[in-house]
Amino acid sequence: MIPDRPAGTSEPPDEKAGPAAVDKLAPIALDLFCQRCGYNLKGLTSDRCPECGKSLETVRLIEPQIPWVHRKRLGRFRAYWKTVYLAMFHQGRFCEEMARPVSYSDSQRFRWVTILHVYIPILLATICAYQLAPPEPVVMTRSFQVPGGWTQSGPPWFERAYAEIWPVAVLHVCFLLFLAAATGVHSYYFHPRDLPVHVQNRAIALSYYAHAPLAWTPVPIGLAVAAWWLAGSHELTAIGLIAAAVPLLLLELACWWSAIAGFLRDTMPGRKAHFRLVAIALPFLWLALAGVIFFGVSLVVFCVLVVFASLT
Ligand SMILES: [Zn+2]
Numbered sequence: 366m367i368p369d370r371p372a373g374t375s376e377p378p379d380e381k382a383g384p385a386a387v388d389k390l391a392p393i394a395l396d397l398f399c400q401r402c403g404y405n406l407k408g409l410t411s412d413r414c415p416e417c418g419k420s421l422e423t424v425r426l427i428e429p430q431i432p433w434v435h436r437k438r439l440g441r442f443r444a445y446w447k448t449v450y451l452a453m454f455h456q457g458r459f460c461e462e463m464a465r466p467v468s469y470s471d472s473q474r475f476r477w478v479t480i481l482h483v484y485i486p487i488l489l490a491t492i493c494a495y496q497l498a499p500p501e502p503v504v505m506t507r508s509f510q511v512p513g514g515w516t517q518s519g520p521p522w523f524e525r526a527y528a529e530i531w532p533v534a535v536l537h538v539c540f541l542l543f544l545a546a547a548t549g550v551h552s553y554y555f556h557p558r559d560l561p562v563h564v565q566n567r568a569i570a571l572s573y574y575a576h577a578p579l580a581w582t583p584v585p586i587g588l589a590v591a592a593w594w595l596a597g598s599h600e601l602t603a604i605g606l607i608a609a610a611v612p613l614l615l616l617e618l619a620c621w622w623s624a625i626a627g628f629l630r631d632t633m634p635g636r637k638a639h640f641r642l643v644a645i646a647l648p649f650l651w652l653a654l655a656g657v658i659f660f661g662v663s664l665v666v667f668c669v670l671v672v673f674a675s676l677t
Pocket residue numbers: 399400401402403404414415416417418419
């Protein structure tokens with residue numbers, strides 16, 4: 366439970382500023398919570414949390430401190446990577462944004478840019494893999510009736526598209542669907558109904574910045590592609606690259622999970638049971654999503670192909 370402000374609150378532990386300085390500050394108007402101890406700061410006129418002494422300097426700022434919000438001024442590249450750094454290594458500070466309105470559209474843009482950081486390397490890796498090891502020509506055993514009166518086994522592009530590109534395209538669609546689902550499902554846990562609506566909205570919007578660790582995906586994928594490239598000529602180097610890529614990918618996934626759990630802890634401090642439940646459930650939820658999407662979509666495509674084949 367988030368503790369309510371007790372009656373007759375004691376003065377902040379650090380009283381160097383003195384009562385006169387304290388009185389200068391306007392009372393905090395909203396239900397905001399100290400990111401360290403979960404204390405409700407509403408009505409507070411001091412610059413420190415009366416419960417734990419944490420400085421409320423950034424909480425009292427009016428301007429949002431998320432670099433991504435200032436991307437027009439900072440430049441997109443710089444703003445993006447500054448936000449990634451902040452979200453990965455300073456989650457407590459990042460979650461102090463709960464003190465200000467958080468733009469949902471900005472956080473969604475950050476989420477989708479991050480998804481592209483995952484998907485584009487996978488797409489390029491697929492193209493590279495195809496170039497490095499082109500599949501054997503597939504001999505079609507079935508004739509196709511294609512527009513234009515073809516009654517042979519079909520033109521080469523048709524055979525190739527039918528036999529080789531389709532399965533890969535389906536896998537890519539599944540992967541994109543999985544990324545969209547996996548980067549959205551966590552938000553369900555960021556809006557407990559007992560919190561005020563504006564607090565729920567801020568927590569949900571902030572939670573999308575927790576996907577920041579996925580921005581590093583090009584590194585392990587690039588190492589894996591380089592390893593494949595060198596596998597024939599420099600076997601030891603290739604093994605070394607794979608040995609680096611796998612732990613990096615696992616580390617990235619661990620950081621992703623940890624960032625979401627950290628954001629949950631820091632946006633809603635004081636809810637330890639809720640935090641533990643989500644932290645444990647999240648990896649299983651991702652696995653279940655992957656299973657449902659990859660199996661479900663593949664099954665639908667398979668059924669469509671069976672119907673298509675039976676009609677030709
Ligand atoms: Zn506190």
